[in-house]
Amino acid sequence: MRDEIVSFGAPGEVRVDASGVVGGGARLSPDALHELVSERGDEVVFFDGRNAIEAAIGRFRGAIVPPTETTRDFVGLLDSGAYDHLKGRPVVTYCTGGIRCEVLSSLMASRGFGEVYQLEGGIVRYGERFGDSGLWEGSSTSSTAAARSTSPTARP
Numbered sequence: 001m002r003d004e005i006v007s008f009g010a011p012g013e014v015r016v017d018a019s020g021v022v023g024g025g026a027r028l029s030p031d032a033l034h035e036l037v038s039e040r041g042d043e044v045v046f047f048d049g050r051n052a053i054e055a056a057i058g059r060f061r062g063a064i065v066p067p068t069e070t071t072r073d074f075v076g077l078l079d080s081g082a083y084d085h086l087k088g089r090p091v092v093t094y095c096t097g098g099i100r101c102e103v104l105s106s107l108m109a110s111r112g113f114g115e116v117y118q119l120e121g122g123i124v125r126y127g128e129r130f131g132d133s134g135l136w137e138g139s140s141t142s143s144t145a146a147a148r149s150t151s152p153t154a155r156p
Contacts, residue, residue, distance in 0.1 A: 013110065025093060025105030025116035030129040033092065033119060037135060045086050046135075049074070049095035049104040058123070058138025060094065074104060078111050087113050094119040094126075 015022040028036060037044050046063035048055050055065040064086075066077050077083065091113055093101035098121045105118040119126060123136070132139055 013107070021102045021106045023106045023109055024102045025091075025109060025118045027120040028092065028117045029120055030126045030134075033117075033126070034134065036090065036092070036117070040090055043089055045089050045091045047083075047086075047091050047093045047104070047108075049093050049100040054096065058132075058136060060092075060135050061137050063094075071100060071103075075107065078107055084112075090115045090117065092117045092119060095122045097124050098122040 042062075046060035048059055048063050048065045049071075051068055051070070052065065055063070059065060064083070066074065066083075068074055068077070091108060093105045093108065093116065095101040095104070098119065101118045101122060105116045108116045121128075126134070126136065130136065
């Protein structure tokens with residue numbers, strides 16, 4: 001992986017071992033995500049770890065979509081305190097394939113977000129399990145294609 005993807009512009013802060021990003025949120029399968037929402041309802045906050053172009057095509061219902069163009073923008077937004085009001089709620093980070101949300105969950109946890117989760121496998125795995133139904137609004141297939149075409153690491 002390229003350093004900027006793994007570090008979100010905070011290379012000294014994010015650590016990776018054989019199991020993945022150290023200190024990230026608890027991993028939720030798509031089914032476990034549905035269980036969490038069933039148990040906790042509107043208390044659960046979805047936090048989009050993708051850019052605005054990807055989020056415009058599809059997102060989880062009620063998701064917070066930070067105004068970001070690149071992954072580096074997340075660090076500044078988190079450090080600004082703009083999302084501190086979420087620190088007492090269960091926050092589920094998600095992204096396309098699970099890498100960005102894993103890093104984002106670690107950054108949030110290290111900033112005092114007490115109950116942070118990450119959607120394991122991202123919307124790719126969620127889409128495999130639930131298609132365009134469930135908690136998703138928009139097209140998971142189109143969102144994945146958009147991510148690949150707008151990603152700085154996309155390959156032809």
